[in-house]
Amino acid sequence: MKTDAERRTQLEARRAELTHRMQAVESELESHNTRDWEDGAIEREQDEVLEGMGLSAQAEMVRIDAALERIESGEYGSCTVCGARISEERLDLLPFTPFCRNCAH
Numbered sequence: 256m257k258t259d260a261e262r263r264t265q266l267e268a269r270r271a272e273l274t275h276r277m278q279a280v281e282s283e284l285e286s287h288n289t290r291d292w293e294d295g296a297i298e299r300e301q302d303e304v305l306e307g308m309g310l311s312a313q314a315e316m317v318r319i320d321a322a323l324e325r326i327e328s329g330e331y332g333s334c335t336v337c338g339a340r341i342s343e344e345r346l347d348l349l350p351f352t353p354f355c356r357n358c359a360h
């Protein structure tokens with residue numbers, strides 16, 4: 256079983272990765288604004304894909320932050336709905352999840 260400290264390290268590493276990705280998305284979007292208008296249509300499509308990536312990274316970060324708060328308050332690893340212990344295998348797969356398997360769907 257992993258300790259809270261190990262989970263925190265895991266979550267923070269993932270958070271850093273997402274921050275990095277969001278910065279890359281942002282600078283890519285900015286570079287599009289400065290290029291020739293001829294590529295406009297293609298770039299707009301790419302922009303939508305990039306924005307989607309940025310949004311999903313952002314959504315995951317919100318969940319990671321919430322998980323880090325639960326570590327601080329000692330609630331991490333318990334389901335926020337029914338209070339059951341979330342299994343280690345599930346936390347390995349989804350370290351930011353606030354739900355046990357039964358409450359997740």
Ligand SMILES: [Zn+2]
Pocket residue numbers: 334335336337338339354355356357358
């Ligand atoms: Zn539950």
